[in-house]
Amino acid sequence: MNGNKETGGMLFGARFANSFWEGAGMRKKNVFLLALFSLFAFALQAQTIACNGTPAGPLSVGVNGSCNAVLTADNLLEGPIPAGTILIDVYDPLGNLVASGPEPVTVDGGYLGQLMSATVTHEASGNNCTSYFVMHDALAPVFTANCDDVVIGCNADMDPASVGYPTVVDNCDPDVMLTYADVLVGPDCSMAPPYIGQIVRTWYALDDSGNQSQCTQVINLESKDVNDVVFPDDFTYECSDAVDLDPSVTGEPMIDGNSIMSGVYCMINTTYTDNIVYTCLPSLASYEVIRTWTVVDNCTNQVETYDQHITVEDTTAPDITCPDPLIMGTNSATCSADFVLPQATVSDNCTAQNLITVTTTGSWGGSGTGPFFNVPIGAYTVTYQATDLCGNTSFCQVDLTIIDDDVPTAICDEFTVVPIPATGLAVVPASNLDDGSYDNCAPIVFTASRDGGATYGTYLEFDCDDIGQQIEVILRVAEQGNPASYSECDVFVDVQDKSDPLVSCPLPTLTIECDDDYSDLSIYGDPIVLDGCAADVVMVEDSVITINNCGEGTIVRNWTFTDAGGNVTTCQQTITVENQNPYDGSTIVWPENYTLYDACIEQEELHPDSLPEPYSRPQLPSEPCALLGVNYSDQYYYISYPACYKIVRTWAVMDWCSYDPYDPNSGGIWYHTQLIIMKDDTPPVLTVPNDTIVAVDNNCQYGYADLPDAFATDCSPFITITNNSPYATDGGANASGFYPMGTTEVLFTAVDGCGNTTYATMTVEVRDLKLPSIVCNSGIATELGYMPDTIS
DSSP states (O other): OOHHHHHHHHHHHHHHHHHHTGGGOHHHHHHHHHHHHHHHHHHHHTOOOEEOOOSSSOEEEEOOTTSEEEEOHHHHEESSOOSSOEEEEEEOTTOOEEEEEESSEEEEGGGTTSEEEEEEEETTTOOEEEEEEEEEOOOOOEEEESOSOEEEETTSOOSHHHHOOOEEEOSSOSSOEEEEEEEEEOOOTTSOTTEEEEEEEEEEEEOTTSOEEEEEEEEEEEOOOGGGOBOOOOEEEETTSOOOOOHHHHOOOEETTEEOSSOTTTTEEEEEEEEEEESSTTOSSOEEEEEEEEEEETTTOOEEEEEEEEEEEOOOOOEEEOOOOEEEEOBTTTTEEEEOOOOOEEEOSSSOGGGOEEEEEETTSOBSSOOEEEEESEEEEEEEEEEOTTOOEEEEEEEEEEEOOSOOBOOBOSEEEEEEOTTSEEEEEGGGGBSSOBOSSSOEEEEEESSSSSOOBSEEEEEGGGTTOEEEEEEEEEETTEEEEEEEEEEEEEEEEOOOOOEEOOOSEEEEETTSOOSSGGGGOOOEEOOTTOTTOEEEEEEEEEEOTTSOEEEEEEEEEEOTTOOEEEEEEEEEEEOSSOOOSTTOBOOOOEEEESOOOOGGGGOGGGSOTTSSSOBOOOOTTOOEEEEEEEEEEEEETTTEEEEEEEEEEEETTTOOTTSGGGSOEEEEEEEEEEEOOOOOEEEOOOOEEEEOOTTSSEEEEOOOOOEEEOSSSOEEEEEOOTTOSOSSSOOOEEEESEEEEEEEEEEETTSOEEEEEEEEEEEOOSOOOOOOOOOOOOOOOOOSSOOO
8 A cells, every 4th residue: 555545544543443442431542542643653754765866976857848847756766756745945056945845846947057956855754855966958949930942043142141041949048059051053054944053051050058950941043144134324423533443333233133243153254344535635534434344144155235334524613713802093084994803713623723714704895804994983893714624614703893083073052041940950961062063083972061070971950059050061072982082162051940830730530430439539639749949839729529419420629839930830620420330229138028827917917117027128228329219019919818818019119310210211220029928727627516316217217317507717707618428408517417227427528718628527326216116915825834945
C-alpha cells in the first residue's frame, strides 16, 4: 500500500481501538492512543528523501518553449518518490528565493547557466534535501517567415537589406544572430526563360546558447534585354560648379532603377565615349559633352546606342558696379556742360575681366564714356551694360546732374502793403515780393525771411501784432533744383487791418423731427467768431419759436456781430420741425378677447371700465408728435341671453395730427375688434317625479300612472324637457299614461338654450294590488282515508 493508504489504515485502527476500549475506562483508552500516535510518528519519520545534483555535479535542466524550467520531485529526487505533498523552494546563486510552492515549480529563464539550488521538502514528515541544478536551452531558433524563394532582376540590389531578411524567433534569445552564405548559379544565356541565373542563399540562425538552425532561399535572377534599358537624362552644370563627369554623378543606364554598368549578372556590357564642344570661345569654361552610350546584350548580340548631353554652361550675368552719382557744372557762356564719364567696375564667374564687353549710354542721347559737349542742364541717367562671352548681360544706372553755376539776379518790390484778414493771419507767398528777378538758364524759385536771414520759407506770415509796422524782409531768388545758387534783395512790408469780422455760421437751414429734443439749440450749431484782431466783438442773438400742438413748426435763430470798427456780420438759421414719420399705431396695446364661463350677467356689466386688464381699454403710448383719441361701438349677438351671448366690440384710435377726414384712406386711424363671449357650460338642474307604483286594471294588463311634471332650473330662460316613455300621453315634461304590468324606466332630458343637457330617470311599476275573491262550494261529502304526506 502507498503512504496515504497506510496512513488511512492506522487511523482506522485507532478508531477501532477507541471503540473497543470505550467501556474500560479513560485511563486505558489514553494509554492506547499514546502508543498509536507514537507508532504513526515513527512511520512518518521513516519517509526519508534524497536529492540529485551537487554543487560540483549539478543537474542539467532544460527550459521549455517559453524559456522556463519546470521542476518536479521526479527530476530532483533519487529513488522512489514518497507519498504526500512535495514542496520545492528555489534559490539563486546569492541565496535569494526566486520560486516556491508545491511541485511542479516554474523558474524563469533569466537564470540560464547559473548554479541554482532547490530545497525539496516532504510536507508530511518535514524531511528535506537540497538539489543543485543548472538550466540550459537546447531549443534551436525557428524560421517563421520570409525565407521563401523570390524573383528579382538580374541587375537588382542583392543585399538582404533589399531582398529581405527572414523572420526568426527563439524561446530565450530575443536577438538571434543571422548570417548567410550565397552560391551563385550562372549567369547562363541558355537558362530557361525568364531567368538567367540564381543565387542559393543559406541563412543560419544562432542563439546565445549555441543552438543553430538554417533555411535555404533561392533568389531567381530574371533576365533583362537592351529594350529594358533606360538611358540617363541630359545633365547641366553651371560653369562655376565643381564639374564631375563621372557617370555615377551625371547618370548611367539603368533597368528597373538599378545601374547596369557592371553588367555581370545580366550579360549586358555598357560603354561610352565623350565628345567635347566648347560653346563660348575663347573661354574654355563653357562647353557641352556629347556622351555616346553603347549597350550590348551578350546573349542576343543586340546593340543600342544613345547620346546624352552634359552641358557646362554660363547663365550668370557679370557683376557690375556703377560710379557714385555724378554732378557736373555748366559753362557760363553756353549754360551747358562738357565732361567725360568714369568707368564702371566689372567681374564675371567664368569670363576674364579683359574679355567682358562694357557699353555706356546716357539718357541725353550720348554713347560711350565721352568726351561729351554742350549737354544741357538737368537730371540724366547713365546706363552701364556688361556682357560676358556667353552673352549674359547685366546693367547698372547712375544719376548725372548738370547744374547752373551762375547765380540768379534778384529784383524786389521794395514797398509792399499787406492787409490782415478777419482771421488775424495774412499768408504772403515769397513770389509776391518779386519785381522781375531772373536767371540766365534755369527756372527760379523764391523764399523769404523776416528774421534777418535766420530762416527762409516759401511764404511769410503777418498777424495782428504787426499792424502799423514796417517790417524789413529779405527775398532770396535761387535756381530751381540748385538751391546753393541764389541772390537776395530787401523789401519793406506795411501791415494794415481793413476787414470786417469773420464769422463761421451754422447751417442756414435744417430739418429735425418733432420728437427731437431742441431745448438746447446749440446742438444744431453756433456761430464761430474768427475776427483775430478785435477782441471786443459784440454778439446779439434772437430766436423765434413757432410750434403747434402736434409738435411741428419753425425755429428762427438770428445773430449780429459788431467789431470795434463798426463792421457788422450777421447769421441766420431756420430750423424746420416736422413729423416725417407719423405715428403708425404699431405700439397700441389693444384689449384682448374676453371669455366668461357660467357668469349669467347682464350686458351692462360688460362696460370697458368694468372689465379687468388687459380686457378693458386700449393702452395708448406717449407720442410727442401725435394726439390720440379713442372710441368704441358694440354689436350684440344673443343665443340665450343672459346665459350665452357674444359682444363684438369695435375700437377706433385716431391721431388728430395725421388723420384727414377728407382723405380717410391716408392713415391716422386704426381699428381693432375685441370679442367678449358669455359661455354657459353648466347643464340645467332637472327634478323628475318620484318612482311610482300603480294598480293594474281588472284585465290585468295596464295601470294608469298620474304623474306630476318634471321641472328644471338654469341661467338660460329657455329650457326644453322631454321624456322617452312610449306609454306617456305626452312626450314633454309630463309622462302620465297607461303603463303595462311590470316596471318601466322613464328617461327625462332637459336642454337649455346654450345646448347644455341633463338626464334623470324614474320608474313606474304596475302591480296587481287587488286581493283574490273566495267562493265556497257547499254540499261536498268525502271519505277520509290514510295519507302519507300533509298538505300545507
